[in-house]
Amino acid sequence: MALLEREPLLQGLEALLRGVAGGRGHVALVAGEAGIGKSSLVRALVEKAGEAEVWWGACDALET
Numbered sequence: 001m002a003l004l005e006r007e008p009l010l011q012g013l014e015a016l017l018r019g020v021a022g023g024r025g026h027v028a029l030v031a032g033e034a035g036i037g038k039s040s041l042v043r044a045l046v047e048k049a050g051e052a053e054v055w056w057g058a059c060d061a062l063e064t
Helices: 007-021 038-048
Strands: none
Touching: 007 038
């Protein structure tokens, strides 16, 4: 999947994945306006996760 202008963000998340491979867990929060590509960014990370577990959740903006 090609992400436009998201490579630095994806690289930061991939760095967290490398930490997971070293035995350290991490939490990353991805936030932004609707339609900015948050889901696409997380999908791209999941594709690169290998055996690492990536848990993904969302919140309903109507409740905030």
